[in-house]
Amino acid sequence: MAEEELPRDRRWSVPLVLLAAGILALFWFWGHPTILAFGLVAVGLAAVFTLFYFGLSYSGSRSKLYGLKPVTSRMPAVTQPKGHVHFRTKLFWTIGVLLMYFLLTNIYIFGVDRATIIDLFASYRAILAGAQGTLMHLGIGPIVTGSIIMQLFTGAKIINLDLTNDEDKAVYQGTQKIMVIAMIFIEAIPQVFGYLSPSSSIVSTFGTVSAGNGLFLANTVIVAQLVFGSYLVFLMDEVVSKWGIGSGISLFIAAGVSQQIIQGTLNWVPENPSLAISASNPPSGTIPKSLWFFSHYTASQMASGGWEQVLLRQPNPMVALIGTAAIFFLVAWTESTRIELPLSHAEARGARGRYPLRLIYASNIPVILMSALLANVSMVTILLWTNPALIHFPVIGHQWWVGA
Numbered sequence: 001m002a003e004e005e006l007p008r009d010r011r012w013s014v015p016l017v018l019l020a021a022g023i024l025a026l027f028w029f030w031g032h033p034t035i036l037a038f039g040l041v042a043v044g045l046a047a048v049f050t051l052f053y054f055g056l057s058y059s060g061s062r063s064k065l066y067g068l069k070p071v072t073s074r075m076p077a078v079t080q081p082k083g084h085v086h087f088r089t090k091l092f093w094t095i096g097v098l099l100m101y102f103l104l105t106n107i108y109i110f111g112v113d114r115a116t117i118i119d120l121f122a123s124y125r126a127i128l129a130g131a132q133g134t135l136m137h138l139g140i141g142p143i144v145t146g147s148i149i150m151q152l153f154t155g156a157k158i159i160n161l162d163l164t165n166d167e168d169k170a171v172y173q174g175t176q177k178i179m180v181i182a183m184i185f186i187e188a189i190p191q192v193f194g195y196l197s198p199s200s201s202i203v204s205t206f207g208t209v210s211a212g213n214g215l216f217l218a219n220t221v222i223v224a225q226l227v228f229g230s231y232l233v234f235l236m237d238e239v240v241s242k243w244g245i246g247s248g249i250s251l252f253i254a255a256g257v258s259q260q261i262i263q264g265t266l267n268w269v270p271e272n273p274s275l276a277i278s279a280s281n282p283p284s285g286t287i288p289k290s291l292w293f294f295s296h297y298t299a300s301q302m303a304s305g306g307w308e309q310v311l312l313r314q315p316n317p318m319v320a321l322i323g324t325a326a327i328f329f330l331v332a333w334t335e336s337t338r339i340e341l342p343l344s345h346a347e348a349r350g351a352r353g354r355y356p357l358r359l360i361y362a363s364n365i366p367v368i369l370m371s372a373l374l375a376n377v378s379m380v381t382i383l384l385w386t387n388p389a390l391i392h393f394p395v396i397g398h399q400w401w402v403g404a
Contacts, residue, residue: 006067012057020049031389036213040220044185051178063160063168065175072174078238085243094244094251097236101252102259104232105131109225111202111218118195120379126260127371129252133196135229138187139256140249142230143237144372145187146180180234188226190379192219193387196226249368261324264316271315279309286316335360378403 024042027033033041051071058067108114112133119125119132121141130139150172153159159175161168192198198218206221207214237248244251267285275281279296282289290310297306311318338356381403384390391398 006069007059008057008067009059010057012053016049016053016056020045034213034216036210037216063171065159065161065171068175068178069171071178072171075174075177076235077177078235078242080242090243090245093239094246097240097244097248098251098255100236101136101233101255104135104229105256105259107135108133109135109137109196109222111198111221113197113199116197120191120195120382121375124371124375126257127253127368128375129249129256131256135225136233137191137196137226138184138230138233140233140237140252140368141372141375142183142187143180143234143249144368145376146176146183148369148373149183150176150179177234181231184227184230184234185223187376187379188223188230190383191226192222193383196222198222250364253364253368265321267316282309284315286318286321289316290318 023045024038027041028038031037051068054067054070055064056067058064060066114133117133121128121130121139122132124141125132125139128139128141128144130136130141150159154161154163154172159172161172163169163172198215198221202221203214203218205214206217210217233248233252237252240246240248240251263285265286266288268283268288269285270277270281271284272281277283277292279293282292293302293306293310302310335358337359339359340354340356343353343355384393384397384399384402385404396402
């Protein structure tokens with residue numbers, strides 16, 4: 001369906017314009033922003049309400065999401081391969097994207113004061129495949145969250161789309177891209193409210209460029225880098241899904257976990273690099289730490305406390321390495337185990353067969369979905385408890401039952 005053929009009810013423009021104007025007026029009188037901040041918020045609201053207009057004004061017989069076609073049809077996308085993709089090509093793209101992922105996890109966000117970073121997603125890092133304070137700070141969180149919302153709405157029939165139909169499926173995928181981009185902004189903007197603080201030098205630099213807007217411009221630069229890095233992750237996921245091996249999300253999670261395991265096992269740098277290696281500041285990797293104690297402690301010293309240091313002392317004790325290896329082999333064994341059910345045919349006597357069933361059909365998708373959901377809930381509740389503006393939000397602002 002071409003863009004000019006979409007039937008629209010133009011009357012939706014009036015209430016949406018009035019609502020946007022009301023929000024801007026409230027922001028102006030409540031927040032007392034600078035002209036630059038007010039302008040950027042106005043541009044953002046204009047983009048959001050344009051999307052609402054496209055969706056709500058569509059008056060055709062299909063889903064309202066068809067009204068978003070003027071936007072979804074122009075969004076950048078990775079081209080679908082037209083034929084069979086050779087294995088070497090898949091391997092090339094997978095390795096290339098993986099190297100790009102590791103590069104992004106080592107590029108720190110420009111202008112952030114690293115000493116004051118508070119990682120909202122620290123407990124979810126293994127699942128969200130990100131790296132604190134880098135371009136991969138948000139990881140796959142926006143992608144997973146956007147996908148959750150679309151899948152829930154489609155499954156509950158709130159979105160009337162038939163995913164077996166090619167046109168409906170294209171609309172669904174285009175809308176999912178918009179949802180992911182929206183989640184990128186929703187997760188990126190709160191990071192600058194006390195968790196990714198700009199350094200004083202960049203604030204003063206921007207302050208000389210635009211008086212009174214130094215902090216705002218510094219925060220805007222940080223948010224822009226977060227959005228850029230997250231959108232790159234989204235495109236890399238598309239590249240792997242269409243041109244590589246497996247799923248980009250699974251690849252990033254596996255890469256992040258593998259990196260942590262290798263660093264935790266082989267890292268010879270001590271916990272405090274500014275101090276010399278000693279019993280109170282041993283190498284942080286499991287194997288280098290164990291070798292250091294074995295080479296510097298006598299048998300009596302090992303018996304009186306050395307074994308405890310090697311086996312139980314953080315970081316990366318030997319027990320953690322043994323437990324990780326045991327869980328890995330247990331999961332690999334159970335996942336490859338098959339239960340064979342005997343079969344017989346009622347009309348063919350003597351005919352026998354077996355039907356293999358996998359012992360484990362579950363994947364890590366439920367864990368990923370719940371982790372992404374809890375991460376976003378934690379982000380909102382922490383802001384409602386700590387942010388100077390949001391603590392005054394009616395009913396839920398600074399309430400212990402929401403999150404303290």
